[in-house]
């Protein structure tokens with residue numbers, strides 16, 4: 001379990017980016033049927049007007065029914081005090097699985113439940129990203145409810161898993177160890193992970209996945225002896241190409257019709273204004289770098305949380321290097337936007353950076369197609385190589 005979860009309490013009414021605003025609400029079948037039999041006249045009216053059966057549900061424990069949002073994008077159960085009227089009147093057992101579970105995410109890996117949470121919740125973002133000493137994972141004995149939604153199941157011995165899924169714990173463990181090793185700057189750690197996964201991809205392509213444990217040992221030795229320095233040295237830095245690629249991605253895929261978070265879109269507006277009148281490399285030197293020299297743990301924590309909960313490197317595909325690209329895209333886009341925003345705001349602060357990452361997560365990480373479109377774009381442009389990963393990561 002991610003350690004920050006122990007401290008988490010929903011701040012409901014005073015939450016600045018309440019999860020009951022902007023997202024359609026999913027209702028599991030059991031709760032849906034309970035709602036149909038409610039007697040409370042006020043709740044009954046809301047249910048009749050806004051709750052309907054989802055004819056295209058994919059899991060009856062998740063989205064059997066849906067709640068239509070009001071015109072202002074608020075959940076109709078949200079009271080003026082920004083509290084859930086269903087919960088206030090009837091208690092937590094009347095919340096749907098999705099409402100009761102958010103912002104927690106549960107994965108099951110080889111029979112063990114892993115708990116973490118999404119930084120799209122502002123309170124989780126503050127707790128998780130703000131940890132100066134980094135995020136820790138602790139063991140917790142769980143009494144899991146049968147209604148808990150399991151986000152991803154992995155059973156390494158099942159045939160339909162990618163061949164390297166067998167080594168998920170080792171590969172994810174190595175990735176987390178590299179990300180958390182603060183002897184070198186974060187960009188360097190990210191590129192070392194790329195060099196590792198380039199090799200893992202080669203073994204996978206040659207049907208030699210059984211050599212992965214041996215290879216992991218040799219990576220660990222190499223890391224201890226600073227053995228990646230030569231390979232890192234020849235990877236390119238090209239800030240103008242970096243800006244060209246990332247800005248093209250931003251221009252193409254930030255579609256305000258598809259992105260629900262007004263807060264994220266407002267930040268993107270600030271980014272364009274900041275970048276429009278300032279030089280990218282100067283903003284990096286004047287604002288972004290001095291801030292990150294002190295507080296790079298915020299981005300490290302974001303990536304550590306992402307790697308843990310997405311089951312990196314078997315998150316998005318059957319291709320470990322493709323998963324690495326997804327990590328690089330997230331890091332590079334956050335960096336790009338913060339550089340532009342720093343120009344607009346004439347600097348960065350910890351609360352601003354955390355707020356931006358929270359809005360990035362709320363706006364994009366719950367939008368299933370955004371990162372898929374970028375993955376296809378990277379393929380089409382032949383940017384899916386270590387050379388381009390370096391161009392995106394290094395400044």
Ligand code: SF4
Pocket residue numbers: 009010011012013015016017018019020102103120121122123124
């Ligand atoms: S976003 Fe998080 S803190 Fe805010 S209301 Fe939802 S669960 Fe509570």
